[in-house]
Amino acid sequence: RAASIALLSGDEAGAAAALGLWRERDPASLALHSAEMVLALRTSDEATARDRLASLLAAPGTEGWQRALGAMDGGRDPELAAKLLGEAVEENRIPDQLQAWLAFGGLAQRLAQAELASRIVDAVIARFPDEPRVALLHASQLRESDKPEEARALLAGLEATAAGDAELRFLVAGEYDALGDAVAAARVLGQGPQDDRTYRLRASLLARAEDREALGTLYESLKRDSSRPDPQRRLLLGQVAEFLERNEEALRWYHGVPGGEERWLAALRAANVLHALDRDAEAWAALHALQAEADADDELRRDAYLLEAELRNDAGDGPGELDAFARGLAAFPDDSALLYSRALAWERRDDIARAEADFRRILVADPENVATLNALGYTLADRTDRHVEALELIDRARVADPDNAAIVDSYGWVLYRLGRNDEALVQLRRAFSLGKDPEIAAHLAELLWVMGQREEARRYFEESRKLDPDNRALERALEKTGAGAGA
Structure with a gap:
């Protein structure tokens, strides 16, 4: 040590x-x-x-x-x-x-x-x-070398094999998704035998691609096989309708889930739809009923508190958000998900001491909780001068999950805060290659600006703005560098 x-x-x-x-x-x-x-x-x-x-x-x-x-x-x-x-x-x-x-x-x-x-x-x-995964590596290497069409050609050659190999099918779809082609990923998942998992992933990919036509086609196909009261299928139909913003239909599907664990998940999603329909009083009532439901799974009851906090924050009800966390922790003392989410809420309010206290409560019970090690390390790196302590926490997370874009970003950020700019640049570039995230782009832009590489910094500022114009890290980076509208 x-x-x-x-x-x-x-x-x-x-x-x-x-x-x-x-x-x-x-x-x-x-x-x-x-x-x-x-x-x-x-x-x-x-x-x-x-x-x-x-x-x-x-x-x-x-x-x-x-x-x-x-x-x-x-x-x-x-x-x-x-x-x-x-x-x-x-x-x-x-x-x-x-x-x-x-x-x-x-x-x-x-x-x-x-x-x-x-x-x-x-x-x-x-x-x-003869190993298809070797062809996948080759496709990944071509993608990283900015040869997307050659990568696509290799992936196309794997599709026939993938149709009969569920694991390979998901890997090929993942590589298409990494190429930025969610529609092709959904098409690959549509080959071979289908189940609710593939239907769910296809719906998610098509929603992310904003291909409402294909998603609508999938929805109509699922509806044709919905006459029997199958809980999983009706739950899935509700989720697809929610993706399509057909909220009244989504509510009907969710309310029609007949029983089992799916019933409680449907009740949770129904509350989210009610909020989207501006029927918040009904949403709170539904969540409170689920929180008090003795027959529901504890994790779903816990999630009802998490969702209430999230929706109240979305509605601008800060005190209601904190009250939902407090009631949740009274019902589920020291629950890591509730503590983690409340820590993030404290951080948004610039109450770093309380955020740290909640993160550390998680680490007392689970010292190697990777997400918490990273979140606490990043918070200390970004919002305090305790950078060496932050580095140790982040490095423990990085050893456990070396290819996690958020963790690599935290590692690069704390190196920057320690003044180790050349090392930080390597890590932040790698983080952005692993995940095109607005916060990572903002961090990379700030570092490049400080290092005097202003033109490249402006490109990353613009990339961050395209991904999320209201990102807090972007706002802080622009304010710190003075790049402003010129970025």
């Missing part, structure tokens, strides 16, 4: 001393080799980094290469990491496991090493020529 804290705070000398003591106790530890590799990459000690990488890749099983992957991912010297990875590929030291090759191929993409990623894809194709 001492070594980890020293590494997180940038104290390389302290980290080296702690690692020396660790080596005396357990020289064969893969965790030690991983930490030594992180330090070597931090200090550009190429020989040590290469040696530790070799020992990790040679370890049996999956722990060694997974630790090597973590050490190389998001380090201070991405060029050295890319060089070492290239050598490992050339020297055939990547373990002969498809999962490992796919993971290191993804790392090459994140390091913005298009040529290396292409070499890894070629090697994977040669080693695993």
